[in-house]
Amino acid sequence: MKLLVPVKRVVDYNVKVRVKADGTGVETANVKMSMNPFDEIAVEEAVRLKEKGVATEIVAVSCGPTACQEQIRTALAMGADRGILVEHDGVLEPLAVAKLLKALVAKENPELVILGKQAIDDDMNATGQMLAALLGWAQGTFASKVEKDGDKLKVTREVDGGLETVSLKLPAIVTTDLRLNEPRYASLPNIMKARKKPIENVKPADLGVDVTPRLTVLKVEEPAKRQAGKKVGSVQELVDKLRNEAKVI
Amino acid sequence: MSNGAWALPEELKMLRDTARRFMQNDVKPAEDRAPHDACELPVADLAPLQKKARDLGLWCYRTPTEYGGAGLDLLGQAVIAEEASKCRMGAYIPACGAFGADPPNAIWLGNRDQIERFGIPAVERGQKVFVAISEPSGGADPARGIRTRAEHRGGRYVLNGSKMWISGAGSADWGLLFARTGAQGERGGITCFIIDGNPKGLTKRRIGVIRAWSPYELHLEDVEVPVENRLGEEGQGFQLCEKWLVEGRVPYAAACVGIAQAALELAMDWARQREAFGSKLADKQAIQWMIADSEMELRAARLLVWQAAWTAALGGDLKTDASVAKVVATETAGRVVDRCVQIFGGLGVAQEMPLERWYREMRIKRIGEGPSEVHRMVLARTLLGGKGRR
Numbered sequence: 342m343k344l345l346v347p348v349k350r351v352v353d354y355n356v357k358v359r360v361k362a363d364g365t366g367v368e369t370a371n372v373k374m375s376m377n378p379f380d381e382i383a384v385e386e387a388v389r390l391k392e393k394g395v396a397t398e399i400v401a402v403s404c405g406p407t408a409c410q411e412q413i414r415t416a417l418a419m420g421a422d423r424g425i426l427v428e429h430d431g432v433l434e435p436l437a438v439a440k441l442l443k444a445l446v447a448k449e450n451p452e453l454v455i456l457g458k459q460a461i462d463d464d465m466n467a468t469g470q471m472l473a474a475l476l477g478w479a480q481g482t483f484a485s486k487v488e489k490d491g492d493k494l495k496v497t498r499e500v501d502g503g504l505e506t507v508s509l510k511l512p513a514i515v516t517t518d519l520r521l522n523e524p525r526y527a528s529l530p531n532i533m534k535a536r537k538k539p540i541e542n543v544k545p546a547d548l549g550v551d552v553t554p555r556l557t558v559l560k561v562e563e564p565a566k567r568q569a570g571k572k573v574g575s576v577q578e579l580v581d582k583l584r585n586e587a588k589v590i
Numbered sequence: 591m592s593n594g595a596w597a598l599p600e601e602l603k604m605l606r607d608t609a610r611r612f613m614q615n616d617v618k619p620a621e622d623r624a625p626h627d628a629c630e631l632p633v634a635d636l637a638p639l640q641k642k643a644r645d646l647g648l649w650c651y652r653t654p655t656e657y658g659g660a661g662l663d664l665l666g667q668a669v670i671a672e673e674a675s676k677c678r679m680g681a682y683i684p685a686c687g688a689f690g691a692d693p694p695n696a697i698w699l700g701n702r703d704q705i706e707r708f709g710i711p712a713v714e715r716g717q718k719v720f721v722a723i724s725e726p727s728g729g730a731d732p733a734r735g736i737r738t739r740a741e742h743r744g745g746r747y748v749l750n751g752s753k754m755w756i757s758g759a760g761s762a763d764w765g766l767l768f769a770r771t772g773a774q775g776e777r778g779g780i781t782c783f784i785i786d787g788n789p790k791g792l793t794k795r796r797i798g799v800i801r802a803w804s805p806y807e808l809h810l811e812d813v814e815v816p817v818e819n820r821l822g823e824e825g826q827g828f829q830l831c832e833k834w835l836v837e838g839r840v841p842y843a844a845a846c847v848g849i850a851q852a853a854l855e856l857a858m859d860w861a862r863q864r865e866a867f868g869s870k871l872a873d874k875q876a877i878q879w880m881i882a883d884s885e886m887e888l889r890a891a892r893l894l895v896w897q898a899a900w901t902a903a904l905g906g907d908l909k910t911d912a913s914v915a916k917v918v919a920t921e922t923a924g925r926v927v928d929r930c931v932q933i934f935g936g937l938g939v940a941q942e943m944p945l946e947r948w949y950r951e952m953r954i955k956r957i958g959e960g961p962s963e964v965h966r967m968v969l970a971r972t973l974l975g976g977k978g979r980r
Contacts, residue, residue: 375607411600418604526608529647529660532601 342511343398344387345451347442348380348416350409351462364560367462376412378524379457381419382517385524386487387455388420395489398422400449404438406430410540417535418527424540425449429552437545437552439471444548446476451512453494458483458516469516479509482516602669608646609673613685616642621677621686626941627802629679631686639688640716650713652692652841657705658713659692664840664899664908671841672892675848678944681951682757682803684845690716691758694766695837696782696830700821708764708784720765722753722785722808723831729755730964732768733777733828738810740769740781747771747783747820749813759794759806763787767808768827780827784819801951835959837902839912842959843895843919847888849948850926854884856945857930860937877933884926891915891922910972913965920955921962927952 352358352367353375359368376384390396401416403409404427413424427441446454459466473480481487481496485504488495494509499518509515527535545552573579583590598606620635621628630636643649652667653659662670674684693712697719698705712719728735738751749769759765765785772779785792791813796804822830858881861871871877898911927948931938938945956962 411603414600415604415607526611526646527604528608528645529605532604532608532647535604536601 342390342396342453343400343449343451344390344396345400345402345442345446345449345454346380346383346387346416346421347402347404347438347454347456347468348384348412349377349457349460349462350374350403350405350412351377351460354378354461360561360563364562366558366561374408374411376415377457377460377462379459379461379517379519380412381457381524382519382521383455383457383515384416384419384421385522386484386515386517388525389522390487390489391420393489396453400425400451402427402442402445404429404433404441413540414535415527417538417540418532419525420531421538423538426540426542427545427548428542429545431552432554433552434554434556435465435467436471436555437550438468439475440550441545441548441552442468442472443475444550446472448548453511453513453515454478455487455515455517458518469514473514476512476514478512478514480514480516481507481509482514483518484515485518485520487515487521598665598669602666605648605666606669606673609648609670610676612643612646612648612688613673613676617677617686617688621679624679624686626678626947629683629803636687639686640690643685643688643690648689650690650692652695653713654698657698657710664837664902665896667841668844668895668899671844672848672851675845676852678947679802680852681845681849681948681955682801687716691718693717693719694721694834696721696766696821696834697784699830699833700784703818704784704821708786712763715763717763718758718761720756720759720762720806721831721834722756722759722765722767724753724755726752726754726807730961732780732831734775736768736770736780737774738767738769740771740783740815742771742817742824745817747815747817749783749810749815751810753808753810755797755805756808757803757805759808760796760804766821766831767810768831771824777828778825781824782821782827782830783815784821785813785815786819789813789815799954801954802947836909836912839916839959840895840898840902840908842955843891843898843912843915846919846923846952846955847892847895849952850884850888850891850923853927853930853945853948854881854888856943857881857884857933860934871933880929880933884929887922888926891919894918907972910969913960913968916959917962917965920952924952924956 352369353373356372361368387396387399391399399421400423401413401421402425403413407428410426413426417424425445456469469482470480481498483499484496485499486497494511494513496507496509496515498505498507573582616639620631620639624631647660650659651662651670655661674689675681677686679686693709697709711717723732725735725737727737738749740747740749767783767785768780769783770779771781791811793809795807797807798804861877864871894915898908898915901911902908931945931949934945937943940946
């Protein structure tokens with residue numbers, strides 16, 4: 342089974358994100374960039390499926406500027422076999438990425454696309470679902486467990502109030518949740534091996550995809566400063582404050 | 591011609607990421623359970639960390655791959671040493687021992703039998719090894735200072751004398767000891783011996799010092815060393831230890847940069863939170879300048895460390911560059927940690943913060959591995975002798 346694993350370049354999760362002074366977005370100049378942590382979980386799951394003999398080849402894909410090669414290289418050092426960079430310097434919205442991935446699916450014929458449930462930069466939580474819709478494939482989102490079950494894929498999903506298990510017909514899309522696995526660190530021998538693995542470079546136009554943005558960002562701003570907490574003396578006082586100050590009950 | 595652009599090799603950046611995450615997610619939680627001045631982790635904590643480090647290819651990263659290490663070049667050693675020092679015991683016990691302890695590289699200049707009996711087992715089993723150069727008569731000038739004598743008698747050498755400030759000697763499996771076989775004061779009269787275990791006539795005394803990890807004083811009274819445990823030829827001792835000393839200064843300097851960087855990050859976090867006189871410390875110019883000065887000096891020190899590594903890779907004069915890096919990095923780290931203590935106030939000197947320990951241990955870094963003054967002397971002599979110009 343061939344796997345396609347899309348990985349996104351995002352601001353590192355350790356970096357305190359700052360809004361640009363003009364409110365058009367977040368500051369990414371001179372900021373450490375890394376692979377989206379949910380995508381790391383996707384790469385790890387793909388590598389585990391390969392180690393179990395379920396997967397035969399893992400292709401890591403990233404859409405974005407040339408620097409996305411770094412994230413592809415990280416995926417290769419974790420165990421992916423080869424990479425594809427869809428090079429584009431401008432904004433890429435989830436729909437555009439889903440269309441690019443659809444075109445790559447047509448080219449590569451994977452049986453499973455496994456990707457993070459969302460990226461930690463814009464938290465859109467959309468690409469996986471859009472790709473499933475465009476392809477008309479089954480989808481198992483927010484996966485906390487993935488098992489091969491005959492010619493199907495059994496996916497345990499984290500839903501409100503518990504776990505749901507779905508059986509997917511292949512080919513399928515899986516999006517990963519936090520508890521699916523703990524991604525490995527790239528080891529020195531694998532980092533050296535990754536140097537020799539190929540990364541193919543394509544442009545959106547080569548795939549026949551129009552990536553023109555359809556959304557307009559009006560304004561990006563910092564969340565409101567959190568107010569200091571208050572101690573209450575009694576349940577009565579608490580109920581009173583919830584009702585009259587916070588106005589939540 | 592290149593366009594002048596340079597960066598760390600991509601693979602090294604990835605390995606640095608791996609080391610950084612390993613330190614943060616694996617080593618630090620284990621160390622947090624250990625006492626403030628701990629110099630080792632309990633076996634139950636250390637063994638899984640060492641296993642993971644071996645799998646990651648970070649085991650004995652200064653040792654060539656043919657002997658079981660990761661075989662990083664000096665630049666790689668500098669980059670990883672900077673990360674490995676970022677823990678409370680990191681000034682002297684990098685990564686809390688998770689990456690093993692590289693045996694002194696002089697052992698790889700020995701014969702095959704010595705490499706197999708001592709070098710390779712040290713890497714495989716994570717053995718501890720000491721290097722004994724300094725003596726009560728001094729450490730900075732061993733050519734003149736070494737008085738410990740080795741007499742060749744039959745199939746063995748008989749050693750008599752004392753060694754001082756020997757790190758790791760207490761629990762070492764073996765060590766390299768430098769003794770005089772030639773005339774007093776003669777640079778070529780020093781020979782290196784492998785001291786296997788605790789031979790008869792060797793006594794060790796712990797010397798309490800400002801750092802948590804105590805060095806030892808060794809007394810040798812008719813200690814017998816078989817001829818096959820002489821490393822190299824008679825009189826080659828200086829040559830053998832020089833490679834170890836000079837190359838070792840690069841990761842030594844990098845580790846100081848790592849500690850200071852970790853201290854600065856703690857101080858910046860604190861400055862953003864702490865309020866006094868109606869505003870955050872981060873908003874006060876006195877604190878901002880301390881942080882800015884620390885950052886500028888650290889950047890300079892790091893680049894000098896990397897430059898020494900590049901010089902070595904290009905086959906240049908590592909000795910001078912390593913001295914420059916060693917002095918600047920250790921002195922910078924001392925100043926930066928001192929400022930960070932100041933930013934923290936009382937907490938800076940409390941044994942609830944790593945700063946207290948780093949502050950004490952950074953002080954030794956200006957003395958160990960050749961005091962600043964000796965390195966300055968060597969640099970000045972090189973410059974005044976007409977060498978060392980770029």
